[in-house]
Amino acid sequence: MNMRIEPNAKPSLTGAQILVEALRKEQVEVIFGYPGGAVLPLYDALYECGIPHILARHEQGAIHMAEGYARVTGRPGVVIATSGPGATNLVTGLADAMLDSLPIVAITGQVSTAVIGSDAFQETSMIGISTPITKHCQQVRDVRQLAQTLKEAFHIASTGRKGPVLVDIPKDVAGFRAPFDYEEAVWLPGYQPNTRPNALQVRRLAEALTEAKRPVLLVGAGVLHAGAHQALLALVERYQIPVVSTLLGLGAFPGNHPLFLGMGGMHGSYAANQALSNTDLLVNIGARFDDRLTGNTAHFATSATIAHIDIDPAEIGKNVRTQLPMVADAKEALVALLAVSGSVGDYADWRRDLLQKGAEFPFWYVPDDGPLKPQRVIEFVHEVTGGGAVVVTDVGQHQMWAAQFYRFERPNEWVTSGGLGTMGFGLPAAIGAQIGRRDAPVVAIVGDAGFQMTLQELSVVVDYQLPLKIVIINNRSLGMVRQWQELFYQERYSESLMHCQPNYCKLADAYGIEGVLIENEADLQTKLRRALLQPGPVLVDCRVAEGENVYPMVAPLCGLHEMVGVKP
């Protein structure tokens, strides 16, 4: 052998080892994933590498876990799947993370470079599939570019407007060798997110706040992503402006604060929607004017000047015409606003009127002697946990009731699929949240239908001994679909009643989890209380009234001022 040893050359690593080293450099605490042919080299390097790996029971479960983890920790969630079916099983989670701006780094295996394009076994064009549902995606065909690509992936996923980034690694690339160089700073000329607000725009907004008579703040998840909740509170206290939250923004502002009007939008509070409809200055901080929030935009905030603070310039003016734009990180913007010594306007009448509406028309339901009310279950969970749990939901009526009746007082303790509305999100996302917050009480509130989409992940709860509390709001129906059919399709319940259901307690038992059946108020007081307070995992089957609807509501095509089902 006449190999020349260069004394200063960096030792070379295989692609798989480069991945592990990159994960170490990024201080990744946990990986969610599922192995298979194309990622065998990666899994071999992960074996005994010291970074814990959570073996989901389905790749969709793995990516929702990564999302739940990312949502409560603010750190990128890492997920690995094999090529072909493993990778395509990630698609729903990628789309979900894209719409809700969650930092995810997804590593997919790919067939070897030599056979790419030949329809090889388990070959799928993941770049083709994931381009429209990721913030960025990249296939690595040269092992010398792997380290840099991974570094860029973490950078892109976790800066600016966060989002999912996919790195596709062909099997042979994982075996080729290259020096590991992770020192070079990421320099992407085409990606320079602006976080600092423009001073002139800050001054204009401060002036607008002074001049306004009926201002309102709309807060979205951007406040949470930026860690801006304290600055937000300071601004509200200074100006004494009422606050409305989006679904995903819940927790960014304390739900028990006197100036909090609640969630706005389709199933928002009457006071919040009145505020949005009648305001003369709407300051949107880190929300994207989603249609579920605005209702029919033709009737949205018609007499208002719209100010919009967003890290993503493309959101400004996208759905609602904006007079006072500000492209910035929510925290930097709020801190800059606080630094301007603008005088505080006089909104006392407006405030009084809204707070009175809030007190007069709260979220409501009719407690009666009939079957247990789903809203009551949520209220009770709030009561027992003292509002101090991380609450994760699935999608449907129970999700809206959780948003309405659980009062979120702290940031990053609310995990829900907002933009994509992904059924099946709840259980795996709760697992991810529990892994991110090992010592926090985590309650998954799920529907009977959505739970059945990813219930195989119960195995993970047992496998990793997670003290997760899973509460099924069991209305034996696809409740939200049933509600729309009742209201808009003449009660023709086409495929929305699900009267064939498993015995959830036995199911829990089969997985080795305690199962609890709840049927009435007495059960709540005894069995549910005990279930929520005991140390281990539990699956609670709450049999609730089947025909209950989520109110109040803004019907499709209506404006926020046209709410129905407001408390009489």
Next chain:
Amino acid sequence: MNRLLSVIVNNRAGVLHRVTALFLRKGFNIQNITVGTTDNQAQSRMTIVLSDTDEETVEQVMKQLHKQIDVLKVTDWTHQPVVVRELVLIQVNSPVSTRATLTTLINPFRAHIIDVGRDTVMVEAVGKPEKVDALISLLRPYGIVELARTGVTALSRDTQTSEEMMRRTKENALYI
């Protein structure tokens, strides 16, 4: 109104796909997209014409393009002094008897016959899209066998924008 965008992107695999996937996803109407390298081999220029697009949509298109990591620069040239050109190849029926007239016909277009067959000739022309349109309609009566247009590419002019230049650009804007 039609809009002309010039987009500088990283010259790497998948970038054209990213851009077209974006247009598909957002439902923007592309009338024309051409791609070629620039003087810098690491970068390509995409010249995009959007059909019938209002001010707000163009702004949204530009912002969405900017969000792509591989997009380096986006400029709206709709109202700028630019040179817009397109190349066309037309294979047209031309028995020997009509060839002389055909040649005189295409002359004012500064078009050339670049291939001659027994019954057909191939005409090549470069010009503004409306000039290309005019040439095509002129040749149509002879019988067009096959036709290929490249779509437009464009460059901005040196910026001493005389009135005349601006007037011409406005005309361009109508056509592109």
